[in-house]
Structure formats: C-alpha cells, structure tokens
Amino acid sequence: MLPIEIILPFLAAAILLALAPGPDNIFVLTQAALRGRIAGLAVVFGLCTGLIVHTLAVALGVAIIFQTSAVAFTLLKMIGAAYLVYLAYKAFRASATHIASEKTTQIPLSKLYVRGIIMNITNPKVSIFFLAFLPQFADPARGAIWVQMVMLGVLFIIATIVVFGTIALLAGTLGHWLNRSERAQMMLNRTAAVVFFGLATKLAFASR
Numbered sequence: 001m002l003p004i005e006i007i008l009p010f011l012a013a014a015i016l017l018a019l020a021p022g023p024d025n026i027f028v029l030t031q032a033a034l035r036g037r038i039a040g041l042a043v044v045f046g047l048c049t050g051l052i053v054h055t056l057a058v059a060l061g062v063a064i065i066f067q068t069s070a071v072a073f074t075l076l077k078m079i080g081a082a083y084l085v086y087l088a089y090k091a092f093r094a095s096a097t098h099i100a101s102e103k104t105t106q107i108p109l110s111k112l113y114v115r116g117i118i119m120n121i122t123n124p125k126v127s128i129f130f131l132a133f134l135p136q137f138a139d140p141a142r143g144a145i146w147v148q149m150v151m152l153g154v155l156f157i158i159a160t161i162v163v164f165g166t167i168a169l170l171a172g173t174l175g176h177w178l179n180r181s182e183r184a185q186m187m188l189n190r191t192a193a194v195v196f197f198g199l200a201t202k203l204a205f206a207s208r
Contacts, residue, residue: 002142002151010137010152014159023084023199027119028164030192032171035107040168042109046116047164048157053121055153058130059146072124077204080122084200087115092193 002010018025024047032040120126130153138148 002137002148006137007155011155011159013133014156015163018160018163023123023202024120025164025167026195026199027116028167029171030195031112031115032168034189034192035112037169037171037173039107039109039112040171041165042112043116043119044161044164044168046113046118047120048116048160049113050117050120051126051153051157051160053117054126054130055134055150055157057127058134059149059153064131077122077124080119080124081200081204083118083122084196088193088196088200091189091196094189 028040028043028047031043134149134152134156135145137152138145142148
C-alpha cells in the first residue's frame with residue numbers, strides 16, 4: 001500500500017501534467033467542442049484505457065523496448081502521426097452542414113472511444129514518460145515494484161479522468177454555442193485540422 005506522503009505529491013504532479021497543453025487534452029477539447037459533452041467523455045475514457053495499456057507495459061517491463069529500440073519507437077510514432085493526419089484530413093473536408101448532421105445523428109460513442117484509445121497507445125512518448133515518471137514514486141522496501149507501478153498508474157488515470165472530463169464538459173458547452181453558427185463550425189473544423197496536422201508533425205519528428 002502506498003503511503004499518503006507518496007500519494008498526495010504524485011496526484012498533484014499528475015494533475016499538473018494533465019493540465020499542461022498536449023496532444024491528448026487538445027484532442028478532448030476539439031472533439032467535445034465539435035460533437036458535445038458525451039462524445040468528449042467517450043474520448044476521455046478511450047484515452048484513459050490507453051493509459052491502462054501504458055501502465056501495464058511499464059509494470060511488466062515492456063515499455064523499455066521503446067527506450068532502447070529506435071525501430072520500435074519510429075514505427076509506433078509514425079503510426080500515430082499517420083492517424084493524426086487522417087483526422088486532420090477528415091476535419092478539413094467536413095462542411096458546416098456535415099457537422100450539423102453529425103451533431104444530430106451522433107457518431108457512435110464506441111467509435112470515439114476507440115479513437116481515443118488509438119490516439120493514446122500510438123504515442124510512444126506516453127510509454128517513455130510513464131517509464132521515467134512512475135518509478136520515481138516506487139520503493140522496493142514497500143513491496144513488489146510492479147504492484148506499486150499499477151497503483152500509481154491507477155492514480156494517474158483517476159487524475160486524468162478528472163482533468164480531461166472537466167475539459168470535455170467545458171468544451172461541450174462551447175460546442176453547443178458554436179453549433180448555432182455555420183461560420184463558427186467551419187472555423188472550428190479548420191482549426192481542428194490545423195491542430196491535428198501540427199500534432200502529427202510534432203510526433204513524427206519526436207526523438208527518443
């Protein structure tokens with residue numbers, strides 16, 4: 001069991017890191033603003049499911065591959081960059097009418113959930129970050145390291161759900177207002193396309 005003097009600073013650090021601008025929270029913001037609160041929350045839970053994968057990878061020692069293998073790192077980051085380019089293309093091609101119809105018919109939440117998973121697990125920076133961040137709060141004297149890693153990962157996911165969920169709710173409110181304006185819809189879609197492409201470029205040129 002982790003002591004409270006470890007849990008509190010870890011949660012504080014996790015919340016600050018979740019608030020820092022990055023691909024995941026920007027992804028939540030744009031999707032929730034375009035499609036509504038529930039859609040944004042579906043993306044949040046998808047992203048956090050991806051965090052479960054990264055937590056288990058670190059706990060079981062698999063994430064070390066991405067730190068030592070240039071081939072594995074390059075392959076995963078290119079898959080993630082390609083997916084972001086695809087999202088940028090879809091956002092850029094969408095018209096205001098198309099956005100409105102999506103808002104009415106709704107994209108299946110399962111699809112948005114899977115999109116969040118893909119967005120998260122194809123970002124090798126997350127694996128490397130977890131590999132560097134979680135062990136700082138573990139101590140062999142407190143028991144099995146992998147158990148502590150899993151517990152820390154769960155705490156990080158809880159902090160992420162709180163922060164990203166708040167972002168989704170606020171962005172959803174913004175989305176309701178934007179949905180009244182065809183011009184605003186077009187501008188948001190173009191902005192989303194630029195954001196996705198920028199994130200893809202940043203990820204593609206990321207170094208280990």
